[in-house]
Amino acid sequence: MSDGVAKVLRFTHNSRIPGWDRAADLDKAPAVVPEPATTELPAELRAAIEDGVRRFPEGDSAFIPALYAVQQQYGWCSPEGIEQAAAVLGRTPAALSAVATFYDMFRMEPFGRKTVYVCTNISCSLCGADELLEALEQRLGDEPDVHLRGFECLGACDIAPMASVNGVYVGPIPLDEVDELSRQVVAGEDPLPARQLLRRPCADSKAAGE
Amino acid sequence: MTDTLLFRGIDEPGLNTIDVYERRGGYKQLKQAFATPRDKLIAQLTESGLRGRGGAGFLMGTKASFIPHGNMQKYVVCNADESEPGTFKDRELIQKNPHQLIEGVIIAAYAIDASISYIYIRGEYDQQADILDAAIEEARQRGLLGENILGSGFNLQLELFRGAGAYICGEETGMLDSLEGKRGNPRLKPPFPANLGLFQGPTLINNVETLSTLPHIVELGAASYAAIGVKDSAGTKLVSVSGNVERPGNYEVELGTSSREIIYTMAGGPIDGRAIKCWFPGGSSVPVLTADDLDVSYDYDSIEAAGSMLASGAIIVVDETQSVVELAYKLAKFYAHESCGKCTPCREGTTWTLNMIERIKAGTATPMDLEIMASVQEQIIGNCLCPLGDAMAEPIGSLIAKFRPEFEAEIEANRAAREQQLVSEFASAEVAIEGVSG
Numbered sequence: 001m002s003d004g005v006a007k008v009l010r011f012t013h014n015s016r017i018p019g020w021d022r023a024a025d026l027d028k029a030p031a032v033v034p035e036p037a038t039t040e041l042p043a044e045l046r047a048a049i050e051d052g053v054r055r056f057p058e059g060d061s062a063f064i065p066a067l068y069a070v071q072q073q074y075g076w077c078s079p080e081g082i083e084q085a086a087a088v089l090g091r092t093p094a095a096l097s098a099v100a101t102f103y104d105m106f107r108m109e110p111f112g113r114k115t116v117y118v119c120t121n122i123s124c125s126l127c128g129a130d131e132l133l134e135a136l137e138q139r140l141g142d143e144p145d146v147h148l149r150g151f152e153c154l155g156a157c158d159i160a161p162m163a164s165v166n167g168v169y170v171g172p173i174p175l176d177e178v179d180e181l182s183r184q185v186v187a188g189e190d191p192l193p194a195r196q197l198l199r200r201p202c203a204d205s206k207a208a209g210e
Numbered sequence: 211m212t213d214t215l216l217f218r219g220i221d222e223p224g225l226n227t228i229d230v231y232e233r234r235g236g237y238k239q240l241k242q243a244f245a246t247p248r249d250k251l252i253a254q255l256t257e258s259g260l261r262g263r264g265g266a267g268f269l270m271g272t273k274a275s276f277i278p279h280g281n282m283q284k285y286v287v288c289n290a291d292e293s294e295p296g297t298f299k300d301r302e303l304i305q306k307n308p309h310q311l312i313e314g315v316i317i318a319a320y321a322i323d324a325s326i327s328y329i330y331i332r333g334e335y336d337q338q339a340d341i342l343d344a345a346i347e348e349a350r351q352r353g354l355l356g357e358n359i360l361g362s363g364f365n366l367q368l369e370l371f372r373g374a375g376a377y378i379c380g381e382e383t384g385m386l387d388s389l390e391g392k393r394g395n396p397r398l399k400p401p402f403p404a405n406l407g408l409f410q411g412p413t414l415i416n417n418v419e420t421l422s423t424l425p426h427i428v429e430l431g432a433a434s435y436a437a438i439g440v441k442d443s444a445g446t447k448l449v450s451v452s453g454n455v456e457r458p459g460n461y462e463v464e465l466g467t468s469s470r471e472i473i474y475t476m477a478g479g480p481i482d483g484r485a486i487k488c489w490f491p492g493g494s495s496v497p498v499l500t501a502d503d504l505d506v507s508y509d510y511d512s513i514e515a516a517g518s519m520l521a522s523g524a525i526i527v528v529d530e531t532q533s534v535v536e537l538a539y540k541l542a543k544f545y546a547h548e549s550c551g552k553c554t555p556c557r558e559g560t561t562w563t564l565n566m567i568e569r570i571k572a573g574t575a576t577p578m579d580l581e582i583m584a585s586v587q588e589q590i591i592g593n594c595l596c597p598l599g600d601a602m603a604e605p606i607g608s609l610i611a612k613f614r615p616e617f618e619a620e621i622e623a624n625r626a627a628r629e630q631q632l633v634s635e636f637a638s639a640e641v642a643i644e645g646v647s648g
Contacts, residue, residue, distance in 0.1 A: 060391030203459020
């Protein structure tokens with residue numbers, strides 16, 4: 001977007017949607033619920049999905065827990081995993097993937113399993129989050145097993161600029177500790193232990209006492 | 211200043227465990243609540259003047275009184291989706307004092323006679339969700355959840371539901387759809403969730419901070435709680451201060467404290483003694499205020515009179531070194547990304563606002579773009595099912611209104627820079643052509 005004008009791909013009749021004018025294949029059989037008896041899936045995945053159903057028995061409430069289980073098993077919401085979850089839940093795979101694509105934390109493509117989300121929202125960017133993301137990109141951008149991305153507000157503006165490393169909140173991260181953090185992410189170590197949110201006392205001094 | 215309520219002893223080690231919480235007097239209020247008839251309890255909540263801490267500021271007791279009586283399945287849903295930029299108070303409450311929240315949920319469920327309750331926590335709060343999960347399990351084992359709680363004959367299930375990353379799921383009906391296993395699109399209101407909410411049952415939805423306050427109201431009594439704060443803004447409020455300040459963090463203040471005191475005395479003011487350019491009094495979704503408004507009393511009505519909203523109680527301070535265009539760009543980018551796409555004014559309005567700000571940054575904008583941008587904001591407000599579009603239109607509209615010269619200067623500076631660049635590119639191309647022909 002160098003000149004500030006978005007380049008938009010255009011298809012037939014200047015539409016943005018490819019293939020909109022192609023007739024639907026009415027002979028094609030609609031997707032069905034996978035056969036539970038013949039769909040094989042790992043036992044721990046089945047257990048996790050069934051636990052979700054037990055905790056959230058009403059309606060389709062178990063969808064999101066099931067998608068988490070699939071992502072935990074395969075590293076992303078793979079078509080194979082969605083098919084297996086659909087078999088356990090007794091719904092079509094399309095019903096599940098329609099939900100999965102809405103949410104930021106479900107990955108519809110394979111990515112590195114080690115996630116590093118850098119908050120780039122207002123409070124963090126006022127404190128230098130863009131520079132932090134850039135510095136991390138330089139060091140971790142090519143790591144195959146790391147999924148680094150800027151993220152919307154992670155709800156930790158008090159430790160800005162911050163990052164969520166595999167779900168562990170770390171901050172504020174000064175630029176001279178980016179090397180250390182990158183090394184720890186790749187090695188799978190505890191990220192910057194002294195800067196983890198869980199060890200941070202409340203800012204309100206009145207609250208500390210009785 | 212009164213004592214802290216929600217944050218009392220918040221940093222005591224082990225407060226997240228039931229033993230420490232009970233030693234500090236926890237779950238006593240629950241027994242007291244069970245001894246009170248339901249309608250009397252709701253009347254107490256109304257008298258306390260507690261307003262919803264999630265954003266809308268609606269009277270909590272009044273909302274609870276809307277729940278119909280009868281034998282249908284009713285629900286309590288606690289909104290712990292806290293995705294509003296700048297807000298992080300619920301995170302600290304869940305992480306450090308989860309039982310206070312659980313006690314509040316049980317009291318609310320008892321008040322409206324709901325037997326199923328959920329806490330919807332955002333998926334990013336992984337560590338906090340683990341802590342809360344452990345706390346719920348502890349409460350279950352002590353018989354504080356489940357069947358016949360404390361011999362009262364009242365049954366309640368409580369489950370923790372993890373969201374999966376969507377700002378819109380903090381909007382109450384979007385959250386209900388997400389909880390039902392759908393895409394988190396907001397619903398048309400009415401019917402309101404109090405009548406047709408989760409799985410079409412009457413549903414009481416409240417924020418973490420609101421529910422965590424309930425045990426304190428039961429403990430103090432409605433009249434004593436109402437005496438804290440100022441008229442129509444009762445109680446204490448957790449304020450998340452962030453941005454360009456010395457000591458960012460959560461502070462519990464009595465409503466009616468001066469905003470200057472919160473920003474300067476508590477949070478230390480901007481670093482290096484810089485001046486404040488503007489500040490958001492209630493998260494990124496409200497109109498900005500400027501340094502002239504610093505003496506406004508921090509309560510619902512005074513902030514509204516100053517032209518903004520207290521909303522979630524998150525103060526974001528922007529100092530004089532920051533560019534308002536960059537600020538508007540970050541805002542627009544966020545809301546364009548998070549718009550669910552259901553309503554046209556929001557889906558298109560956020561995207562086009564972002565496009566126009568990108569043009570300003572690239573130097574291709576004209577002064578007319580600013581007019582169009584301002585008018586787009588006016589056309590979004592009030593025209594969607596949920597307030598997400600308004601949440602972008604309000605702050606960006608107020609930024610343009612209050613800092614128009616800065617926008618105009620930036621448009622002109624970027625245009626001149628781009629022109630300069632094009633001229634020099636053209637000149638070097640000419641030199642190259644001359645070189646070939648000569």
